[in-house]
Amino acid sequence: MPPLPPQITDWFAAKGWAVRRHQLEMLAAARAGSHALLVAPTGSGKTLAGFLPSLIELIETPQEGLHTLYVSPLKALAVDVQRNLLAPIAEMGLDIRVETRTGDTPSDRKARQRERPPQMLLTTPESLSLLISYPDAARMLSSVRTIIVDEVHAFATTKRGDQLNLAMARLQALCPDLRRVGLSATIADPEAYQGWLAPDADADSVTRVQGDPGAEPHVDILVPEGRIPWAGHNGRYAAKEVIKLIGSARLTIVFVNTRAVAELVFRDLWAENDDALPIGIHHGSLSPEARRKVEAAMASGRLRAIVATASLDLGIDWGDVDLVVQMGAPKGSSRLLQRIGRANHRMDEVSRAVVVPGNRFEYLESLAARDAVEAHELDVDRFRPGGLDVLAQHIMACASAAPFDADALYREIRSSAPYAGLKRAEFDRVIGFVATGGYSLRAYDRYKRLTQGPDGLYRVTHPRMSAQHRLNAGTIVEAAALNVKFGRNGRSLGKVEEWFASQLRIGDSFMFAGQVIAVTGLDGPDMHVKLSRGDPRVPTYVGGRMPLSTNLARRVRELFNAPHRWGGMPDDVHEWLDWQRVRSALPGLDDLLVETFFREGRWYMVAYGFEGRNAHQTLGMLLTQRMEAAGLEPLGFVGSDYMVAVWSLREVRDPKPLFSPDIFEEELAEWIAASPFLRRAFREVAIIAGLIDRQQPGQHKTGKQVTFSSDLIYDVLRRHEPDHLLLTAAWTDARSKLTEVERLAGLLDRAQASMVHMSLDRVSPLAVPVLLEAGRERVFGRADDALLLEASALAAEAMPLPAEMALLPG
Template identity: 50%
Template sequence: MRSLPDAFENWFRQKGWQVHDHQLQMLKRSQDSALLLIAPTGGGKTLAGFLPTLVDLAENPHDGLHTLYVSPLKALAADIKRNLRTPVDELGLDIRIEDRTGDTSNFRKKRQRADPPHILLTTPESLVLMTSYEDAARTFRGLKRVVVDEIHALAESKRGDQLMLALARLQSLCPDLKRVGLSATVDRPEDIAALLARHPDPCDILQADPGPAPDIAMLETEEAPPWSGGGAAYAIPAVLETINQHRTTLIFHNTRAQAEIFFHKLWLANDEGLPIGIHHGSLDREQRQKVEAAMVRGDLRAIVCTGSLDLGIDWGDVDLVVQIGAPKNVKRLVQRIGRANHRYNAPSKALLVPANRFEVIECQAALDAVLERDLDGDPCGEGPLDVLCQHILLRAASGPFLADELYAEMSSVGAFADLTRATFEACLDFCATGGYALRAYDQWQRLQQRPDGAWQLRDPRTAAKIRMNAGTIQDADLLKVRMKRSRGGKPLGEVEEAFAASLLPGDTFLIGGQIVKYEGLREMTVEVSKDSRKKPRVAVFGGTKFSTSTQLSHRILRLLQQPEWPDLPQHTVDWLTLQRQVSRLPEPGRLLIETFPHDGRQHLCVYGFAGRNAQQTLGLLLTKRMEDLGLAPLGFVSTDYATLIWGLDPVTDAAPLLDRNALRSGLDGWLAGNALMKRTFRGVATIAGLIERNIKGQRKSGRQATFSSDILYDTLLKYDPDHLLMKITRTQAMRGLVDFERIDEMLDRVGPRIDLLALDRVTPFAAPLLLEVGKVYVGGSAEERLLAEEEAALMAAAGLTDPLPQTTNKATKSA
């Protein structure tokens, strides 16, 4: 059992710091094969993770790489490097610390492989690439520890699965490797521990004192939030006043579009000229770094941001976090709250700003969950097979391998612990030949088996292509944005390719908080110029629309059952009271469905509380069911809480619409040729290595990649529907954008308890959906009926009593 050396104790004393118990425990348990530390933000968990490394290197000089630190963000690696230099320099330790990310030069990356530092700070993608080189065994020779920071953020994505496969590879190269996980927000500690450990080895969990409860509330504003919308513009005066009362404020948004729009409106209202910045992932790297440097210096009073600042970067003087819009996820909210008062003994301070009336309820439910330390999250699922296929190709790029050894290595990863040999062989066959329908094409013949049984690349030159296309992040196709100059002006950031294709010369949009005018597209770069107008055409970033978590949705339903809602503002209480008077409030264990006429159409509103993706899917399936039952739907719109459908005929019995077998059957038919399936297939095929996005010296445009993937999808659907990638695509579509699992959960939750209310007018809860953007229109029998009615009306107006000739009638409908 190791104790803290005198030199380190003296250093802590000189800094005026007290060594926390969990930091000493990490040092004492440095020989554990795997250890997960859960400590609150500001609790020194990063130093706790590195303390065994610093002590070991101080006492035992080491040649080569000793500790690998992996974080989800490049900025976090740079921040840790900056903070780690303080104890190293002040203790006079001879320790080399370097970072390696996508921003690192190729020269430095090559040198790091040949002469690695003692401590290397990197990201999952960079680590994966390092393990894919032939000299990986030499690079990682002597590696003793891996520290995975913010491990909860990686556990929820394919990046985490890819990282754990890379750690399995490192464990094969360095059998005595110790694994450490660090996090402040873990909803299922046992699941994260199982993810971190080498299966079936155990991983202990070290829980630090959680510290004081956060100081968190809803922002009080003079103006009530609107019934619908997501911009929270009504709150800008109150937000500015709050910024004035604090040193530094982080203003979080759920999407980049919302961040850009809010920043622009905030700046227009900023009469005092407070220094305010904006930070998100689509901005140019140089601009992001300028904002980060200004934050470190304390030059900014507020920063409008997105998830790019979610994780554990220490920004010093941040003393307030503002969350604009409902957080959708308690765990994410806790992570963001922790950015304020980044100290162990100080409560983090945060304010929530609901964008509309319904979000007031969600924000209150989230506040209650935070104070009860009740984090939400879903169990970790099985490892995705497209990631496994990519890992096989990357393993082949580093040299020959035996299938038995690789299978054993992959099975040691928690997410792939139940991987069958048959599934592994199917993945290996795909990597080697492309699968049954594609094995005749040379371009997918990538692996071959040698006489000794080992597998290797058929063509060694393929290794460079594999590395060039490695990774699991599937962003929208992005184009660089630059100011128009003769040789290319100042870079501003990136926009989606689809957005750029919609622009006409003269159109204006927001980027980096300024309005620019579209001039044209030149060599895959969007050229713009400054524009003095105060109102842009549109913000450019679609961003990800998070779905409200299942646990938070259940909390909202329970909150709605309170008799007087003592914690809600009066305007929301009045709104809920009115809903209760004219209809009902949704209840746990029951499904509320309202029908009412409005604007000449019949409306059906289903309050499923299943999250945005599931409610959207429910809209698609219910309109198909209505079409099958002759109920003539015209369209629908969905939010996290409800789906509103309009059509020509009233619904008098909801049970046939919600028949689970009929819904699933309709889903199967809808998915087969659907654009969503093609979109999912494109991501799967890119990750699995079937489609190359990057070719030496260039990158395929999104249109080119889509064209290639659509042809492949149609080919496999016709000739090989049971192809491995088709199976993966279906599984991921059901879990992801379709989210049928939450529809299943909703049906299990309500059973036969369906309350169908036939009302004579729009209800307070349904009214916001009439104003919601993103309406989906449905063609079918309703459209034919409307055309027939319009045709009859035109005939009557013309004084015609006999129907038009059949040929003319068809022509009219066609027109």
């Protein structure tokens, strides 16, 4: 391989560094013109390895115009990479311009970038998709030589990944010699990602570079006073101990799993913060200005801790972070490893993390996650065909750039890995939908977006259709939200979801951005607030909870069946497991434990499936539906990541028929069709596909208006065109994303092969946590006291009396 340019070697020498093996291998792949996938631990110089070939090419062959596109899953990551890339470029004295282009970039800068693009542009899938929709896209993008996809695992199995892969196919058509580069630290199946990254899904065309392993992370599980709560899922009970940890570290990131919990944990930490340590908060509902302010404070060392959601999960190098705290179980070993990597962010230094389990099941899950990290065992991602709604949006983007030939576009789209299996008839269906809206809607001019001319090319019917596309493009469909602003003309704090705002009145207070604020007025899309005091409400958000991974579920089962490890657990967890073995049975490695018991006028049935919250919620629906048909008079159900509990007026004597896989598909189809799931899924795919606009120029569209439009179209299509493209897409989403059909089907099969039914005379120790969840998923604050009282009552019933302790094994 030719020697490195002196600017590069001198810079490494000045830093006292040596070029790492994997960085040289990435350079060799680039010189050979090969696509490349780098899998290397956090802090190993992955990002530099991705950019190094581009820097060298621009040193050896300077060019004007766009040379390298870098795509990140987070706006903050793009800004962070720009900051960390500008310094080396300046220190090397290179004449290379680097800029970012995200949804937060001012419109005048975006316009200037299209006229005079930098050599390196750092962006997101949404902004890249918008770039290819402009008539000057070919001129701007034809000079691109490399596209770098950072944190590729965060994209590949999602609709954002579909959008990005389609954009790469378009880029490849404009630039046949384009090199694709993927970077990640947490991939369990590299070959699958090579196929996703490659043109035509040709995994062999992608050179895989494996980085050297870094220092082993050190993970502790925090158990304040040796006790673990019965219920809860966010670790808030440990706020005092977490503040002590923050006080002992330079800079701590406290990760939580949802935005609502971020606000709660921030409040709890401040209540215990006697030394007034500077703490910030960061999540996706805060305004860009608020997030940037916190990021700048972190980077400059003015904070001791930050409470964050997945908004800081990936890649960002804050340098001085030396501790990560995970509040609540991480739900997956890959996610935990990704978050641990924020500490030190240097390959050769140990990353330190502390997990705070929310309850006793979460203690086992946290232990399982730590075991998986130590065993270098990551969660395997599930790939699926690309979404037809995303394809419809992409076709509209291509048409907005220039008229297209359907045959040529079909070949191009088939080169995108998620769409490699797309049939021509399906592609034509999507073209027909984009052109007319489909058979039932073709009479309405508003849905006529494309016209086929005498030359056979498809064109946009009117320029306003392209403008409308650009205003509404994207695959992230969030609930309708209101802007939260100080005063009438004050700064924006961020957004709260419309359904939460509708519950507030003038004077009501709530927690947001780590402050207590009160509503002073509502004005269209804006909610005006002022600082306040008192006992505030906490905004809650639709969705957001992450399901337990199958990998961790298996490891948790193994812990139930490993009594030799119980002695190292907290005494109350050890006793909980011991007494479960006496009162009932423990879930086996491959069986389905089902318990039935009578309590306070109701019959309960609890099934320990370990298939994640979505699958268990769907199972609860299925069980109550079947129980109703059997005359068992079900009253309700609740599901967690580990189990589902159903209660009824009549006893379930033989649960096995209720778990039969027979006619499961038919029952599920009937239920999904009658439930809000399918309407919600349809609303999302209709927005992504461009059938329903989220925004119109100068207008604010409320969530109710969007829902009304969606429901109206949904009812028309269900009645007149039940095989409509979007109904098919909605059905696919509802089955896979909302109901976890595959995991549920596996659970039903397991029930027939190896169900263990325990008929008990009282509630079992394992059943206590799920019964405490019934009806309380969104209750915070003063309801905690009632929860503690009920936990005490249930625990007293489930656990042994002093006279019974002799029954414990050993």
